[in-house]
Amino acid sequence: MSTSTPAVPPAPAPAAGPKVNRLGLPVTDYQGAKSTLCAGCGHDVITNTIISALWEMGVEPYRVAKMSGIGCSSKTTNYFLNRSWGFNAVHGRMPAVATGALLANRNLISIGVSGDGDTAAIGMGQFVHLLRRNVPMVYLCENNGVYGLTKGQFSPTADYGSKLKSGVVNDLPSVDLCAMAIELGCGFVARSFSADRKQLLQILRAAVAHRGLAFIDVISPCVTFNDHPGSTKSYDYGRANERPIHELGFVPTWEKAADEVDVPAGGSMDVDMPNGGTIKIRKLERDFDPRDKVAALNLLRECHEKKEFLTGLFYVNPQAENFLDLLDLGPAPLATLPSSKVRPSKAVLDQINEELR
Amino acid sequence: MSQTALPAAPSSGVRAPVVNDCSIQVATVNGSGSQTANNTLLRAIFQMGIPVSGKNLFPSNISGLPTWFTIRANKHGYIARRKEIDVLVCMNSDTAVEDVKNAPAGAAVIYDETFGLDKHRSDLVFYPVPFQRLVKECCPEAKLRKLVVNMIYVGIVAHLLEIDVAEIAKALGKAFSTKPKALELNKAAVDAGLAYAKANLVKRDPFKVARMDKTAGKILVDGNSASALGCMFAGVTVVTWYPITPSSSLCETLIDYMKEHRIDPDTGKATFAIVQAEDELAAIGMAIGAGWAGARSMTSTAGPGISLMNEFIGLGYYAEVPTVIFDVQRTGPSTGLPTRTMQGDVLKTAYASHGDCKHPCLYPDSIGEAYEFAMAAFDLAEALQTPVFVLTDLDLGMNLWMSEPFAYPEQAIARGKVLDDAGVAAMKDWGRYKDVDGDGVPYRTLPGTPGDGKGAYFTRGSGHDEYGRYTESGATYVRNLDRIGRKIDLMKTKGPAPVIDGKGAKVGILAYGTTHWAIVESRDQLKAEKGLATDYCRVRAFPFSDEVRKFVAAHDRVYVVEQNRDAQMLGMLRMEYPELATKMTSVRHYNGLPVDARSVTDEIARLESNPVAGHGAR
Numbered sequence: 001m002s003t004s005t006p007a008v009p010p011a012p013a014p015a016a017g018p019k020v021n022r023l024g025l026p027v028t029d030y031q032g033a034k035s036t037l038c039a040g041c042g043h044d045v046i047t048n049t050i051i052s053a054l055w056e057m058g059v060e061p062y063r064v065a066k067m068s069g070i071g072c073s074s075k076t077t078n079y080f081l082n083r084s085w086g087f088n089a090v091h092g093r094m095p096a097v098a099t100g101a102l103l104a105n106r107n108l109i110s111i112g113v114s115g116d117g118d119t120a121a122i123g124m125g126q127f128v129h130l131l132r133r134n135v136p137m138v139y140l141c142e143n144n145g146v147y148g149l150t151k152g153q154f155s156p157t158a159d160y161g162s163k164l165k166s167g168v169v170n171d172l173p174s175v176d177l178c179a180m181a182i183e184l185g186c187g188f189v190a191r192s193f194s195a196d197r198k199q200l201l202q203i204l205r206a207a208v209a210h211r212g213l214a215f216i217d218v219i220s221p222c223v224t225f226n227d228h229p230g231s232t233k234s235y236d237y238g239r240a241n242e243r244p245i246h247e248l249g250f251v252p253t254w255e256k257a258a259d260e261v262d263v264p265a266g267g268s269m270d271v272d273m274p275n276g277g278t279i280k281i282r283k284l285e286r287d288f289d290p291r292d293k294v295a296a297l298n299l300l301r302e303c304h305e306k307k308e309f310l311t312g313l314f315y316v317n318p319q320a321e322n323f324l325d326l327l328d329l330g331p332a333p334l335a336t337l338p339s340s341k342v343r344p345s346k347a348v349l350d351q352i353n354e355e356l357r
Numbered sequence: 358m359s360q361t362a363l364p365a366a367p368s369s370g371v372r373a374p375v376v377n378d379c380s381i382q383v384a385t386v387n388g389s390g391s392q393t394a395n396n397t398l399l400r401a402i403f404q405m406g407i408p409v410s411g412k413n414l415f416p417s418n419i420s421g422l423p424t425w426f427t428i429r430a431n432k433h434g435y436i437a438r439r440k441e442i443d444v445l446v447c448m449n450s451d452t453a454v455e456d457v458k459n460a461p462a463g464a465a466v467i468y469d470e471t472f473g474l475d476k477h478r479s480d481l482v483f484y485p486v487p488f489q490r491l492v493k494e495c496c497p498e499a500k501l502r503k504l505v506v507n508m509i510y511v512g513i514v515a516h517l518l519e520i521d522v523a524e525i526a527k528a529l530g531k532a533f534s535t536k537p538k539a540l541e542l543n544k545a546a547v548d549a550g551l552a553y554a555k556a557n558l559v560k561r562d563p564f565k566v567a568r569m570d571k572t573a574g575k576i577l578v579d580g581n582s583a584s585a586l587g588c589m590f591a592g593v594t595v596v597t598w599y600p601i602t603p604s605s606s607l608c609e610t611l612i613d614y615m616k617e618h619r620i621d622p623d624t625g626k627a628t629f630a631i632v633q634a635e636d637e638l639a640a641i642g643m644a645i646g647a648g649w650a651g652a653r654s655m656t657s658t659a660g661p662g663i664s665l666m667n668e669f670i671g672l673g674y675y676a677e678v679p680t681v682i683f684d685v686q687r688t689g690p691s692t693g694l695p696t697r698t699m700q701g702d703v704l705k706t707a708y709a710s711h712g713d714c715k716h717p718c719l720y721p722d723s724i725g726e727a728y729e730f731a732m733a734a735f736d737l738a739e740a741l742q743t744p745v746f747v748l749t750d751l752d753l754g755m756n757l758w759m760s761e762p763f764a765y766p767e768q769a770i771a772r773g774k775v776l777d778d779a780g781v782a783a784m785k786d787w788g789r790y791k792d793v794d795g796d797g798v799p800y801r802t803l804p805g806t807p808g809d810g811k812g813a814y815f816t817r818g819s820g821h822d823e824y825g826r827y828t829e830s831g832a833t834y835v836r837n838l839d840r841i842g843r844k845i846d847l848m849k850t851k852g853p854a855p856v857i858d859g860k861g862a863k864v865g866i867l868a869y870g871t872t873h874w875a876i877v878e879s880r881d882q883l884k885a886e887k888g889l890a891t892d893y894c895r896v897r898a899f900p901f902s903d904e905v906r907k908f909v910a911a912h913d914r915v916y917v918v919e920q921n922r923d924a925q926m927l928g929m930l931r932m933e934y935p936e937l938a939t940k941m942t943s944v945r946h947y948n949g950l951p952v953d954a955r956s957v958t959d960e961i962a963r964l965e966s967n968p969v970a971g972h973g974a975r
């Protein structure tokens with residue numbers, strides 16, 4: 001993410017008005033259309049958490065590009081930030097569209113929302129290359145292990161042995177998107193649970209401050225097709241089995257007072273983000289450093305063997321060079337460069353003609 | 358040139374010289390470095406002021422398979438492919454016998470003496486050359502001989518055809534301008550060929566060249582380079598592509614030009630982003646994302662890539678996102694003949710993607726139009742807010758063509774209807790897809806436009822209303838789709854108009870793209886050989902200008918000439934003008950080689966001999 005913190009002082013809240021963020025905007029300015037998803041859908045919790053995170057982080061709505069593919073999750077970009085541009089593209093191809101938009105305007109703050117089918121099935125090819133390129137954006141996979149809009153078929157993230165409502169058992173191994181993301185060079189990889197809003201909010205706040213691709217796999221139960229006994233992506237299963245690997249909080253540079261943000265008590269590890277802000281991490285039962293790539297991959301392998309549901313920030317490398325850095329672009333968006341910058345002079349054409357004689 | 362006009366066989370006695378009218382075909386093995394030698398010959402003839410064209414017939418292979426390069430010199434300026442070969446250079450033992458068997462009577466054959474070709478025909482003029490001995494003598498380094506040997510035939514051909522040696526030297530100097538050692542080595546090989554020919558070969562064929570003044574001021578360039586230059590001067594900012602023959606060199610040339618001429622002198626930074634995508638799906642996806650966010654974006658591909666891009670093309674059409682897609686057509690279906698030419702994607706691009714889609718398409722015929730239409734395509738894409746296709750083909754894209762120099766664009770870059778925050782505020786009740794001006798083209802805003810987000814909207818490929826809101830209302834859907842249809846129809850007046858030549862003939866010829874060059878020559882043949890006058894309409898854009906309908910209506914019979922099996926353009930014309938369907942008859946050429954005038958002439962003459970039977974047939 002390219003979110004250098006603008007030098008805006010915290011706006012004082014008007015005595016009688018609603019609470020505002022550092023841009024002076026109330027949270028209602030970050031809301032979107034009414035959700036049309038099923039009541040109780042985990043995705044709606046994620047949508048609301050995105051609204052909170054972007055409002056709290058004081059992100060200018062006009063700079064946000066909401067990118068998505070096709071599916072229940074991809075619909076949700078319509079349910080937040082009405083004052084931002086959104087693009088609901090084709091199934092599994094959001095990464096390419098998002099990449100293109102950032103090439104055109106590097107100042108966009110790109111928030112991509114996808115699902116497990118959109119990312120791990122039809123979109124696997126594009127997702128892999130988005131990771132390789134380290135395109136600077138936040139990418140959420142709202143992961144429920146099934147296709148909702150087509151009425152409950154397995155997706156590639158369904159766990160081996162888990163059951164559909166109809167009793168069909170998944171006999172194929174699941175794709176671990178987090179392990180794949182780390183393997184392919186993503187510098188911010190987390191997993192959360194839509195029922196753990198507190199953790200997700202802090203991960204999202206940190207993701208917005210990251211300069212590269214921030215990938216967040218959020219287990220988000222489908223109340224209609226995958227919330228039954230035998231499912232490993234149900235609310236009951238998640239609540240019973242979720243084990244956060246640490247507690248974490250993100251403190252932006254302008255939030256000096258620790259009481260304004262939910263920082264874990266006695267934070268034992270600080271990760272500074274290049275564009276400002278610090279991720280504060282407190283260890284729980286295990287001694288785990290998310291800056292250690294090998295440790296992160298080992299942890300994911302281990303939890304896979306033990307069938308554990310771990311959440312938290314698995315890996316962070318704030319220094320990783322992102323795709324736009326590699327292209328050596330100027331600061332102004334390519335989209336709006338004036339003609340004088342993009343059409344070479346007649347002398348250049350004369351020279352080219354001469355070379356071809 | 359008709360076959361009857363070919364020079365007689367040697368046995369019939371002395372033949373009058375044939376000056377500035379011959380085709381030279383060089384048969385080699387691909388990967389042997391013959392391209393520089395062939396271009397040296399072509400360029401030297403060009404520098405002598407003689408109209409010339411070069412066609413490379415190459416395999417889909419890195420090295421070891423046969424390849425043929427044909428150079429046609431023609432005093433009248435005919436630069437289409439010609440089927441008949443006058444001078445054969447046989448450097449490939451695998452194809453030499455077949456090449457010789459297929460040569461027309463009277464052709465000259467320059468060949469490696471070890472091939473023993475003279476036993477196969479008695480009606481050709483044979484020039485055996487000890488290439489291996491000559492190259493050993495002039496090139497001490499054994500591993501370079503495979504490459505250098507080609508320059509020996511340059512010397513032989515130059516001597517036999519009387520190509521000016523100074524022009525050969527000049528062409529070599531251009532090819533090796535930064536490699537003095539290679540220049541010296543290649544020059545020595547040319548000289549060895551010249552010396553051998555002078556001392557050992559007695560000229561017995563009639564073909565020669567003589568200085569003219571028909572190429573003064575002209576340039577020699579391939580169509581992909583011309584398209585690339587058009588893109589650069591159009592102000593392209595985002596290029597996303599996936600390598601595929603025959604389109605790769607468009608983007609590769611563009612990369613070279615952009616690195617040289619599109620670095621901002623004030624910042625030292627690139628004013629463009631060029632990304633090699635993981636496949637064509639991603640290439641078009643990125644181009645659409647970039648076009649949506651306001652870049653002048655493009656991708657370049659060939660038929661298989663277009664097939665993959667179809668879903669995204671429909672999104673671009675329905676969500677109204679500008680981008681430019683170059684399709685350098687090759688021979689399909691499927692992988693087809695990847696290194697041969699075809700006008701095989703005409704129908705597919707015009708209506709690409711599911712549902713009702715119709716796309717603006719441009720059909721350049723030449724270097725000049727490959728350049729100009731590239732620029733026009735970006736303006737049209739932004740004016741109409743839709744993907745625009747530029748269809749060239751392998752023949753135009755990868756072969757060298759002579760052309761007038763590129764003209765600097767007179768028109769300023771036009772970005773179409775784009776509003777900033779104040780513009781949105783000033784317009785009462787702005788909606789992304791509202792038809793404010795009655796032309797079907799709405800006003801768009803760009804993501805990231807500074808302000809309070811008044812112009813923010815939601816883009817989707819699902820049903821939407823005038824404000825971009827999701828809807829499944831049938832009435833709204835029809836209203837929106839009809840507006841898009843009206844918008845695309847603006848191409849009838851905004852696209853390049855057809856070029857119409859001649860007036861009052863009963864018979865019309867309609868063609869497009871590179872087929873043009875065969876038509877120019879074929880019309881002269883029809884007139885000279887059959888006394889048949891024809892009018893000619895060259896279509897340059899789809900949806901068609903009304904001038905096209907008028908042309909068809911004004912003629913008794915119109916022959917639609919194209920390079921595909923299924924008469925794709927004819928099908929489109931019949932769909933657009935059902936009332937004129939039976940006036941049009943198809944003439945097709947689709948063996949992977951560029952269409953030649955003789956094939957067109959013979960087919961039209963055959964159909965004309967019984968116009969009633971041929972009437973309206975496919």
